[in-house]
Amino acid sequence: xxxxxxxxxxxxRKEGQNVTLSCExxxxxxxxxxxxxxxxxxxxxxxxxxxxxDFQKGDIAEGYSVSREKKESFPLTVTSAQxxxxxxxxxASSIRFGRFYxxxxxxxxxxxxx
Amino acid sequence: ExxxxxxxxxxxxxxxxxxxxxxxxxxxxxxxxxxYKQEKKAPTFLFMLTSSGIEKxxxxxxxxxxxxxLFSILNITATQTGDSAIYLCAVDLDGGSEKLxxxxxxKLTVNP
Numbered sequence: 058x059x060x061x062x063x064x065x066x067x068x069x070r071k072e073g074q075n076v077t078l079s080c081e082x083x084x085x086x087x088x089x090x091x092x093x094x095x096x097x098x099x100x101x102x103x104x105x106x107x108x109x110x111d112f113q114k115g116d117i118a119e120g121y122s123v124s125r126e127k128k129e130s131f132p133l134t135v136t137s138a139q140x141x142x143x144x145x146x147x148x149a150s151s152i153r154f155g156r157f158y159x160x161x162x163x164x165x166x167x168x169x170x171x
Numbered sequence: 172e173x174x175x176x177x178x179x180x181x182x183x184x185x186x187x188x189x190x191x192x193x194x195x196x197x198x199x200x201x202x203x204x205x206x207y208k209q210e211k212k213a214p215t216f217l218f219m220l221t222s223s224g225i226e227k228x229x230x231x232x233x234x235x236x237x238x239x240x241l242f243s244i245l246n247i248t249a250t251q252t253g254d255s256a257i258y259l260c261a262v263d264l265d266g267g268s269e270k271l272x273x274x275x276x277x278k279l280t281v282n283p
């Protein structure tokens with residue numbers, strides 16, 4: 058089955074700790090994206106990657122970092138510099154960058170930092 | 172600044188009612204408008220609209236775009252409890268700043 062997976066579903070961390078969220082796809086998609094969703098808010102773009110070994114900042118990249126060493130994987134690290142890390146994080150992919158109508162979303166990771 | 176505004180933010184109806192969700196936008200380089208349904212987790216794609224006045228339809232859901240007045244509506248007829256979800260509107264930008272700009276969503280609750 059082709060798809061996009063995120064793990065874990067729920068993550069709890071203490072303030073001051075870095076945490077890495079996993080995102081894997083087996084759709085052979087070139088482009089991958091990370092979004093953040095807060096209650097009552099739409100999705101906001103954190104980082105995106107058009108192709109392996111390349112990534113670009115989105116609208117709210119401060120306090121986050123990513124890597125794209127493999128086509129299938131686009132992990133997101135939430136660093137201690139992120140002021141309000143508690144949120145729902147969604148990863149997505151599309152066959153190539155810009156084909157948003159063909160964007161597949163993962164099931165999301167809900168991060169709680171206390 | 173590119174902006175997408177959805178209204179209402181929240182709506183509670185009874186099964187069988189018809190609802191209309193609104194999405195207005197102010198963006199620099201419009202390419203298309205997309206509607207998503209989000210039930211708890213991942214948003215699922217509903218419609219993509221690029222041309223004014225052409226209705227897209229899927230079962231009880233339909234949507235239309237007005238590029239002159241800069242808005243779109245999503246209609247759901249004969250609502251069912253399974254329609255309860257957050258409905259997201261997003262505008263796809265062109266012209267070198269390719270990205271989706273999302274509205275805050277409309278939370279629809281359909282009561283039996």
